[in-house]
Amino acid sequence: xxxxxxFVLGATHHRAPLEVRERLALESESALRTDLAPVSGLxxxxxxxxxxxxxxxxVGADASAVEAVQAAYCxxxxxxxxxxxxxxxxxxxxxxxxxxxEVASGLDSQLLGENEIFGQVKDAYAVAQTCGSxxxxxxxxxxxxxxxxxxxxxxxxxxxxxxxxxxVAVDLAANIFGNLSQARVLVLGxxxxxxxxxxxxxxxxxxxxxxxxxxxxxxxxxxxxxxxAMVPFEERNGLLADYDVVVSSTSAPxxxxxxxxxxxxxxxxxxxxxLLIDQAMPRDIESAAADxxxxxxxxxxxxxxxxxxxRSARLAEVARCRVMLAERADGLWVQLRRSFDAPAEARxxxxxxxxxAGHATAP
Amino acid sequence: xxxxxxxxxxLWCAAGFYTAGLVLGTxxxxxxxxxxxxxxxxxxxxxxxxxxxxxxxxxxxTGGCPLGNRFEIxxxxxxxxxxxxxxxxxxxxxxxxxYFTSCxxxxxxxxxxxxxxxxxxxxxxxxxxxxxxxxxxxLAIFSYGVFGLxxxxxxxxxxxxxxxxxxxxxxxxxxxxxxLDLDHIEVRLLGTGLALLTLALLFGSVYWSxxxxxVGHAKLxxxxxxxxxxxxxxxxxxxxxxxxxxxxxxxxxxxxxALLSLQAVDQSRHPGAVASERTAP
Numbered sequence: 355x356x357x358x359x360x361f362v363l364g365a366t367h368h369r370a371p372l373e374v375r376e377r378l379a380l381e382s383e384s385a386l387r388t389d390l391a392p393v394s395g396l397x398x399x400x401x402x403x404x405x406x407x408x409x410x411x412x413v414g415a416d417a418s419a420v421e422a423v424q425a426a427y428c429x430x431x432x433x434x435x436x437x438x439x440x441x442x443x444x445x446x447x448x449x450x451x452x453x454x455x456e457v458a459s460g461l462d463s464q465l466l467g468e469n470e471i472f473g474q475v476k477d478a479y480a481v482a483q484t485c486g487s488x489x490x491x492x493x494x495x496x497x498x499x500x501x502x503x504x505x506x507x508x509x510x511x512x513x514x515x516x517x518x519x520x521x522v523a524v525d526l527a528a529n530i531f532g533n534l535s536q537a538r539v540l541v542l543g544x545x546x547x548x549x550x551x552x553x554x555x556x557x558x559x560x561x562x563x564x565x566x567x568x569x570x571x572x573x574x575x576x577x578x579x580x581x582x583a584m585v586p587f588e589e590r591n592g593l594l595a596d597y598d599v600v601v602s603s604t605s606a607p608x609x610x611x612x613x614x615x616x617x618x619x620x621x622x623x624x625x626x627x628x629l630l631i632d633q634a635m636p637r638d639i640e641s642a643a644a645d646x647x648x649x650x651x652x653x654x655x656x657x658x659x660x661x662x663x664x665r666s667a668r669l670a671e672v673a674r675c676r677v678m679l680a681e682r683a684d685g686l687w688v689q690l691r692r693s694f695d696a697p698a699e700a701r702x703x704x705x706x707x708x709x710x711a712g713h714a715t716a717p
Numbered sequence: 718x719x720x721x722x723x724x725x726x727x728l729w730c731a732a733g734f735y736t737a738g739l740v741l742g743t744x745x746x747x748x749x750x751x752x753x754x755x756x757x758x759x760x761x762x763x764x765x766x767x768x769x770x771x772x773x774x775x776x777x778x779t780g781g782c783p784l785g786n787r788f789e790i791x792x793x794x795x796x797x798x799x800x801x802x803x804x805x806x807x808x809x810x811x812x813x814x815x816y817f818t819s820c821x822x823x824x825x826x827x828x829x830x831x832x833x834x835x836x837x838x839x840x841x842x843x844x845x846x847x848x849x850x851x852x853x854x855x856l857a858i859f860s861y862g863v864f865g866l867x868x869x870x871x872x873x874x875x876x877x878x879x880x881x882x883x884x885x886x887x888x889x890x891x892x893x894x895x896x897l898d899l900d901h902i903e904v905r906l907l908g909t910g911l912a913l914l915t916l917a918l919l920f921g922s923v924y925w926s927x928x929x930x931x932v933g934h935a936k937l938x939x940x941x942x943x944x945x946x947x948x949x950x951x952x953x954x955x956x957x958x959x960x961x962x963x964x965x966x967x968x969x970x971x972x973x974x975a976l977l978s979l980q981a982v983d984q985s986r987h988p989g990a991v992a993s994e995r996t997a998p
Contacts, residue, residue, distance in 0.1 A: 514891075515887060515891070525886075526881075526886065528895060529877070529880075529881060529886060529893075529895055529896065530881065530895055530896050530897060531895055531897050532894065532895035532897055532898045624957045624960055625900075625957050625960055626897075627896060627897060627961075644882075647960060647961055647962070648960060648961050650881050650882065652884065656884050659884070660884070660886060660887065663887050664887060667887065
């Protein structure tokens, strides 16, 4: 009998554009598991299904299990097999383990070093466990992947800094106010980028959020979505002193906040810093405001530059991360090979049932 | 065997640990990594304990708080700053403050140990057996230690301010605490230093009012000048007229003034003090 085959099969953002990924997205994982139930050679299976990737991590009694998974998946998605083969990722053995390590670490993510994927991999593993479709091999590979991801995140700069303009703005506020639970934020305008920044502040626990815009209806919509207050646009100058952070992203043709109005508000709160985030084009806030004491003004270019610097810093860490992960994948693979050499009955299913199919009711 | 170790040898060991903290922090910063707060704090703590032993032996030999010459005063100032850091610094949650504290500890202890002239004369019983004067002196020098920590915090504030205004927030600037936190710490440290100095001057004034001739004019003027400067800085900050960068620079200047005033303090001695040349510094 041949030794078990650890594999990963799937499609990711690297080779599958958005419109293809839309067609590949799994609607029902449990339905696919049902489809795979008759595949006797499939010993273990975990499915990672995110907006940027659909990946099947499995252990087959031999290499034919990979083909069976591909056939069942393409059939369920009504996706042409030949087309899938052009864009797919298919790795086996140590390379499959290394791929999972890189995915869990955020190295394979569209947004390099992002943290969300780690939780998604954990969720995928938890679902597979609930379905009873993990065994000795996948359990070990996933556990090692989590350890490896934590290690590179702790010991390299792969997750350092933020790489989105909205989060850079929030980080700047944290550099000034520390804990944002005391920070009051005013959002001027209802543009897409302003809305994203407002959401980022809300998610980081800003003490108070207010939204104002010439377009009251849109502002009201954003305010209610974020649990924020609405303030009249015309009163913005008078209200400035009540806020610690002002995010402006209107489409006004001229500045809507002058240096003089900022200076006047600072007289009412001289000891407390003010962070002005100008995300508008043309700019909403007079640049002379940056010269005021305790006022920190950042425009779109400043934020983009910081985000780019952070991204470059992360990129510079990729090679080091890959070396770390490769060492761990090598170590894991040596261990797995040893266990494969152990008596076959310890890992095969004598009754021919397929644990990878799991329970059809699983999510 | 430990009984044979001299006070200066203990103090050299202490300086070594402060320097170790400084080296650890510098290496971490050069590698753009967050300095290990635990390691630096351990180095500072061990250095602090060794310094305590060294100053204790010196205090036993001099028959009171070891403030008899410039070497002892500078050592005590460093010890005071580090005492405060160990008591309250941890709550600041800033590994960089630990790093800067180890810088201050290493600088003050190494400089004082490296200049034999500062420790050439060993004065004993400098307080004439008066515990209130001893308390006055200890509190005053302790308040200078607080101003030392204040100066470090102000330096951190200026770095953070520069990073935010110049829009360089990455690299090791990212290890700095927030500007508002630093500002709050500055105000608290200035208030603490001022309170301690005020208490010290109150105790001292009782003694001075009994016999004005025992305190030199230079010492009196220098100490009062430092106190007035601290009162002014604190009042102007409370009124919102001395803020941000200017406040930080003022705090740095205050510590510099406190250090300079030690010259005058060192020259004014209790008439009952006994001075002897140290043969083996």
